[in-house]
Amino acid sequence: MGAQSNKQEGGRLAQIMRLPQKRSASRILLSVNWPFAVGFALCQTWNVLCISLPDPITYTAPFLDLRWVSLLTALLLSAAAVVCSKKAGALLRSRRFVSAIGAVAAFGSILGPVSALLPGASVPLIYLAAIAVGVGFAGLFIAWFEALVEAHDMMGLAISVVIATVLTYPLANVLSSDQMNHWVSASIASVLPIVSVLLLGARPKHAGAVPPPETTVPDKRKKWLLLRFCLCLLLVIAIIETVRNLLLNGTALSFYAGVVNLGALALKLSCSVWLLAIFDARNADGVSAIYRTAFVLLLGVVLCIPYLLEGSWIAHTLLDLGSFFFQFTVIMVAFEISVGFDLHPALVFGSARIAWSAGALSGIGLEAICRGAGPDGVQAFAVAFGLAAAVAFVFVFTERDCVEILSSLPLPAHTSRFKRQCEHLAQRTGVSERELEVLALVAKGRSAGRIAEDLSVSLATVNSHIHHIYQKLGIHSRQELLDLIEEEHVPL
Numbered sequence: 001m002g003a004q005s006n007k008q009e010g011g012r013l014a015q016i017m018r019l020p021q022k023r024s025a026s027r028i029l030l031s032v033n034w035p036f037a038v039g040f041a042l043c044q045t046w047n048v049l050c051i052s053l054p055d056p057i058t059y060t061a062p063f064l065d066l067r068w069v070s071l072l073t074a075l076l077l078s079a080a081a082v083v084c085s086k087k088a089g090a091l092l093r094s095r096r097f098v099s100a101i102g103a104v105a106a107f108g109s110i111l112g113p114v115s116a117l118l119p120g121a122s123v124p125l126i127y128l129a130a131i132a133v134g135v136g137f138a139g140l141f142i143a144w145f146e147a148l149v150e151a152h153d154m155m156g157l158a159i160s161v162v163i164a165t166v167l168t169y170p171l172a173n174v175l176s177s178d179q180m181n182h183w184v185s186a187s188i189a190s191v192l193p194i195v196s197v198l199l200l201g202a203r204p205k206h207a208g209a210v211p212p213p214e215t216t217v218p219d220k221r222k223k224w225l226l227l228r229f230c231l232c233l234l235l236v237i238a239i240i241e242t243v244r245n246l247l248l249n250g251t252a253l254s255f256y257a258g259v260v261n262l263g264a265l266a267l268k269l270s271c272s273v274w275l276l277a278i279f280d281a282r283n284a285d286g287v288s289a290i291y292r293t294a295f296v297l298l299l300g301v302v303l304c305i306p307y308l309l310e311g312s313w314i315a316h317t318l319l320d321l322g323s324f325f326f327q328f329t330v331i332m333v334a335f336e337i338s339v340g341f342d343l344h345p346a347l348v349f350g351s352a353r354i355a356w357s358a359g360a361l362s363g364i365g366l367e368a369i370c371r372g373a374g375p376d377g378v379q380a381f382a383v384a385f386g387l388a389a390a391v392a393f394v395f396v397f398t399e400r401d402c403v404e405i406l407s408s409l410p411l412p413a414h415t416s417r418f419k420r421q422c423e424h425l426a427q428r429t430g431v432s433e434r435e436l437e438v439l440a441l442v443a444k445g446r447s448a449g450r451i452a453e454d455l456s457v458s459l460a461t462v463n464s465h466i467h468h469i470y471q472k473l474g475i476h477s478r479q480e481l482l483d484l485i486e487e488e489h490v491p492l
Contacts, residue, residue: 028155028280033148037156039199040144041163046192047141048168050109050133051360064123066130068364073134075357081142081350088346092143095201101143102197105136109190113182136193138353145349147200149338157335158279161328162272169265222341225401226351229337232397233330233355234362236298239385240323241363243301246370246378247316264320271325279332287406288399294329295393297322302385305378333402340408408445418443421488428488429472438465443481 051067081088091097108129115125148157171188278286301322304315330352338348370381393399422443426436441451452462475481 028276031153032156032159033151033153034156035199036144036148036151036153037160037163039196040148040157040160041167042192042196042199043140043144044160044164045167045171046105046109046189046196047137048164049171049189049192050137064126066126068361069127069130070134070137071357071361071364073131074137075354075361077135077138078142078350078353078357081138081346082354085344085347085350088142088350089146089344092139092146092346098139098143098200099197101135101139102193104132105140105193106190108132108134108136109193110186113186116182137357138350140193140196141353142346142349143200144196145334145338146345149335149345152339154332154335154339155276155280158276158328158332161324161331162269162276165265165268165272165324169261172261222337222343225341225397225405226337226343226348228397228401229333230351230355232392233352234359235388235392235396236326237356237359238362238366239298239302239389240319240326241360242366242370242381242385243305243319244323245363245367246305247319261317261320264317267317267321268324271321272328275325275328282406282409284403284406287402290325290329291393291399291402294322294326295389297325298389298393299386302382302389305382305385333405336405336409340405418485421485425473425484425488431469431472435465435469435472438462439469439481442466442469442478443485445478 050070108131111125111129111132115122115129118125145157148154148160174185174188275290278290297318301315301319304318307315334348334352337343338345366381370378373380419440422436422440425431426433426439431439437455438451441454446454448459448462448466452459455462470476470481473481473484475484
């Protein structure tokens with residue numbers, strides 16, 4: 001009964017969120033913590049450059065593609081963060097500890113050309129560089145996610161993905177140039193994590209001061225959804241990375257550079273406007289559409305595998321757009337899981353980084369198997385990938401799961417229609433102005449204790465207000481309150 005009641009309540013809240021919302025681009029931009037958005041964007045850009053181009057850590061013969069070392073390191077460290085999430089979170093809030101991680105990541109990026117100066121020790125130094133980069137893949141990302149969750153800056157997180165997309169294009173063109181000196185390219189790669197860590201120092205003093213919303217979702221249900229989310233992420237990343245490696249041999253930045261990718265960049269920026277608007281409005285129908293679109297794009301990528309291998313620019317653009325779309329959706333869902341379900345950020349994003357690392361590792365291995373299988377083998381892999389994509393989106397983690405997670409979030413303060421409905425309901429039923437404040441907070445999922453803290457009154461006073469509100473409205477639960485708000489017709 002408890003699970004059914006929770007599902008009904010989440011459905012009602014989702015229906016409220018489907019109501020038209022006025023979205024202000026200026027309000028979104030003003031609400032973003034820009035140092036955070038830029039800092040995390042630099043971290044993501046560095047990740048892309050290191051994974052797409054092993055050259056920053058490999059400059060001497062024999063050429064060694066050591067992405068697997070970096071990914072395995074990231075996987076193991078992310079697993080440690082998940083197992084000891086509270087301790088990991090405390091460490092990642094330490095400026096000194098995160099600065100040390102940034103220094104290790106930068107060291108790994110610059111060690112490539114250094115290893116070329118020491119032929120006798122070049123191979124061990126290159127392996128050391130790969131491990132150092134893997135430390136950054138795990139530590140920096142989890143630290144940034146934790147900071148953005150503490151700041152409740154969902155739009156900053158979303159915009160960081162867009163900024164990273166914009167930054168990657170010019171950097172990819174510069175680094176893929178044959179005229180670029182190895183020392184310069186390595187220096188660029190090493191500067192990014194350092195600047196990222198410096199911007200992380202701009203964490204607001206009040207970060208973490210906002211208590212998490214109350215949620216009635218059972219703990220087992222939360223962890224089950226997180227597990228299925230990570231499994232879906234693993235399957236999709238494995239598919240995307242396999243296809244990308246087939247196209248590029250995993251060793252070039254041409255996937256992010258050139259005239260073709262300029263068109264893909266324009267498409268991604270256009271999609272970003274829609275994505276930001278949907279997530280800002282907490283629009284459940286829109287989120288379902290985003291998830292379905294991500295599935296269609298991924299399926300299109302799988303169907304276009306033969307054309308990708310032939311160098312078709314249309315298929316190439318589809319892969320680029322599909323990868324961006326899924327990355328944006330995943331990072332936003334991870335934020336919603338952490339905030340809406342009150343799960344520790346290190347647990348949530350550590351789990352996501354495990355799935356990402358495992359998926360990227362699988363992509364490296366599957367690409368080698370696929371190439372050895374010949375043309376018929378490629379066709380067979382395309383069919384298998386299509387089935388895996390369908391299983392991931394239809395059975396493992398579905399759009400209904402996305403909406404359920406979305407409905408667990410507290411309603412945003414700028415939902416003007418929701419406010420008008422509450423005010424109209426209060427005027428019609430004789431609810432006082434003070435009781436209206438309590439009514440709105442109860443509808444948003446706040447606990448009585450949290451409401452007392454927000455309004456600077458005693459817990460007994462809040463309980464008294466809630467009792468009077470329920471009496472005046474003739475209801476007995478928050479679900480019935482949500483029903484009334486949803487059914488309240490507000491004059492235009």
